[in-house]
Amino acid sequence: MSSLSLADIVAARRRIAGIAVLDTPLVPSPFLSQRAGTQVFLKLELAQHTGAFKLRGAANALGLLPDDTAGITCCSTGNHGRGVAYAAARRGIRAVICMSRLVPQAKVDGIKALGAEVRIVGHSQDEAQVEADRLVREEGLTEIAPFDALPVIAGQGTIGLELVEQLPALETVLIPLSGGGLAGGIAFALKRMKPSIRVVGISMERGAAMHAALQVGRPVEIAEVPSLADSLGGGIGLANRHTFALCRQHLDEVVLVSEEEIYRAMQAHYYEDRIVCEGASAVGAAALMSGRLGVVKGPVANIVTGRNVDMKVFTDIVNGRSVRLGGDLLEGSPYGE
Numbered sequence: 001m002s003s004l005s006l007a008d009i010v011a012a013r014r015r016i017a018g019i020a021v022l023d024t025p026l027v028p029s030p031f032l033s034q035r036a037g038t039q040v041f042l043k044l045e046l047a048q049h050t051g052a053f054k055l056r057g058a059a060n061a062l063g064l065l066p067d068d069t070a071g072i073t074c075c076s077t078g079n080h081g082r083g084v085a086y087a088a089a090r091r092g093i094r095a096v097i098c099m100s101r102l103v104p105q106a107k108v109d110g111i112k113a114l115g116a117e118v119r120i121v122g123h124s125q126d127e128a129q130v131e132a133d134r135l136v137r138e139e140g141l142t143e144i145a146p147f148d149a150l151p152v153i154a155g156q157g158t159i160g161l162e163l164v165e166q167l168p169a170l171e172t173v174l175i176p177l178s179g180g181g182l183a184g185g186i187a188f189a190l191k192r193m194k195p196s197i198r199v200v201g202i203s204m205e206r207g208a209a210m211h212a213a214l215q216v217g218r219p220v221e222i223a224e225v226p227s228l229a230d231s232l233g234g235g236i237g238l239a240n241r242h243t244f245a246l247c248r249q250h251l252d253e254v255v256l257v258s259e260e261e262i263y264r265a266m267q268a269h270y271y272e273d274r275i276v277c278e279g280a281s282a283v284g285a286a287a288l289m290s291g292r293l294g295v296v297k298g299p300v301a302n303i304v305t306g307r308n309v310d311m312k313v314f315t316d317i318v319n320g321r322s323v324r325l326g327g328d329l330l331e332g333s334p335y336g337e
């Protein structure tokens with residue numbers, strides 16, 4: 001694969017069947033529909049075996065590896081590592097997952113439970129990456145990159161195929177955005193199949209790497225800071241090969257939301273949709289609820305990317321308590337007040 005094609009995404013869908021859950025539910029959100037003034041649906045990627053969409057990309061990348069692969073490694077904010085660990089266990093391959101200290105314990109535990117080895121290194125994705133690079137060099141492991149690899153992007157893009165089949169009338173798609181494997185893959189598929197669809201990437205204000213890169217026209221270094229949307233943390237890589245170009249070409253815009261808005265949106269998903277999701281998955285609802293998207297044309301599909309939230313943090317939020325973000329305190333308030 002030297003560049004992405006729709007055929008790669010169609011092939012990925014066949015390759016990952018039986019490992020990832022395909023055709024995850026697309027359910028209406030009466031609450032968000034009322035707030036947006038048009039029909040809003042939630043694409044429930046939290047229904048994956050690993051609780052997040054990243055299993056699609058991991059399963060596709062692993063499915064393309066030769067049988068004599070000695071083992072694999074990756075760096076991850078948690079969900080990619082879990083997807084890789086799951087897919088590796090299914091293939092009987094050794095997996096070593098490298099993560100920074102910013103990754104919540106719940107995610108680390110989930111990965112260990114799948115039988116993978118875990119290395120906690122440094123305070124950023126970049127530092128975890130250094131350890132993954134070392135394992136490739138010194139132990140001959142194969143790296144499964146979290147977003148900037150075509151097999152991973154094609155795997156995430158399978159969500160785009162499903163959306164068009166499940167909701168042919170689709171007009172707007174909201175996609176949580178970090179490294180851009182998800183948004184790049186889905187936007188690529190959607191624009192090939194139905195170019196009129198508005199595709200919006202959504203990140204948190206604190207440390208939005210792809211947004212910063214798109215603003216200046218090239219990947220830039222950004223400081224990684226604690227956020228409720230921990231799965232959206234990390235840079236896009238100064239030597240980014242694929243996702244920056246894909247996002248620049250296929251995303252119509254990128255919208256940023258605040259920590260307060262993510263907090264409110266997690267409450268709304270819980271009290272209104274009866275959904276437990278992590279902060280990264282609530283950014284679409286946050287953008288809709290805050291009016292940051294302007295007038296939205298429906299039907300809208302909002303990707304609810306994962307449910308791997310620390311339950312102490314989650315119950316604090318739904319009970320309106322304040323939560324700690326590194327050295328800062330995010331002031332709580334009960335839902336509806």
Ligand SMILES: *Cc1c(COP(=O)(O)O)cnc(C)c1O
Pocket residue numbers: 052054079080146147176177178179180181182183231232278280281305306307
């Ligand atoms: C990784 C992740 C994202 C962002 O995906 P990218 O491909 O890095 O842009 C969004 N939500 C969740 C839950 C994730 O784990």
